[in-house]
Amino acid sequence: MTTTLITGANRGLGKETARQLVAAGHTVYLGARDAERGRAAADEVGARFVQLDVTDDASVAAAFEQLEGGLDVLVNNAGIALLGLNGPEALAVFDTNAVGIVRVTEAALPLLRKSANPVVVNISSALGSFAANHDPLRPASQVSAIVYGASKAAVSMLTVQYARAVPEVKFNAVEPGYTATMLGGIENSHGRPVEISARTVVRMAVIGADGPTGTFQEDDTELGW
Numbered sequence: 001m002t003t004t005l006i007t008g009a010n011r012g013l014g015k016e017t018a019r020q021l022v023a024a025g026h027t028v029y030l031g032a033r034d035a036e037r038g039r040a041a042a043d044e045v046g047a048r049f050v051q052l053d054v055t056d057d058a059s060v061a062a063a064f065e066q067l068e069g070g071l072d073v074l075v076n077n078a079g080i081a082l083l084g085l086n087g088p089e090a091l092a093v094f095d096t097n098a099v100g101i102v103r104v105t106e107a108a109l110p111l112l113r114k115s116a117n118p119v120v121v122n123i124s125s126a127l128g129s130f131a132a133n134h135d136p137l138r139p140a141s142q143v144s145a146i147v148y149g150a151s152k153a154a155v156s157m158l159t160v161q162y163a164r165a166v167p168e169v170k171f172n173a174v175e176p177g178y179t180a181t182m183l184g185g186i187e188n189s190h191g192r193p194v195e196i197s198a199r200t201v202v203r204m205a206v207i208g209a210d211g212p213t214g215t216f217q218e219d220d221t222e223l224g225w
């Protein structure tokens with residue numbers, strides 16, 4: 001039995017990833033900071049709900065006390081995209097997108113180390129990729145991507161550094177592609193469906209013992225902006 005925790009999964013990519021991993025036979029803990037919305041999403045996809053705010057150490061600790069049956073797979077999905085170029089908003093973006101991964105990963109490692117095939121998938125973005133940002137075929141970055149993109153560069157580097165420091169656990173970053181979710185509080189209706197984007201996350205969540213670590217995975221069927 002494979003037990004999986006997905007953060008920020010009451011909607012969007014996280015909820016769809018939960019749905020697909022439940023279908024793949026995983027026991028899924030659907031993490032959400034809001035209990036009502038989290039429970040409703042967990043019921044909808046057949047997952048177990050766990051209250052988890054990735055910016056709150058006490059919340060993270062309390063969530064891990066509720067996990068039964070250990071942990072094999074962690075999907076660090078929770079993320080925000082605030083537009084403001086100012087200290088408080090930049091700190092909030094980094095706190096959620098990057099520091100949140102450190103909080104949750106550190107809490108998860110004791111359980112992951114007991115797993116026969118421990119896997120961490122961090123949701124990054126092409127907006128945080130040096131290679132993608134220098135690619136002339138990609139559209140120019142928007143102002144709102146300055147801080148968000150930097151926070152996702154941190155997500156990718158956290159992935160690489162954890163992969164080097166903790167070789168017994170597989171860490172990979174995923175760029176899911178521009179997706180129709182409510183990221184940033186705006187409906188990205190031009191994005192592709194979550195069902196497609198979640199496939200790359202799921203592909204990296206189910207890798208075997210011979211799978212990669214320290215990589216940045218992008219679905220190459222579509223450029224990921």
Ligand code: NDP
Binds near residue numbers: 032055123125188
């Ligand atoms: P959504 O805004 O739909 O989902 C984000 C989720 O993160 C929500 O469930 C939200 O919960 C949760 N969340 C935010 N802050 C916290 C927190 N402090 N603790 C726990 N949960 C939190 O967007 P997406 O589904 O698109 O985003 C999922 C991930 O995919 C993010 O990391 C995002 O950066 C990344 N991504 C998205 C792309 C896109 O085009 N949509 C492209 C590339 C990457 P709540 O409902 O409580 O706010």
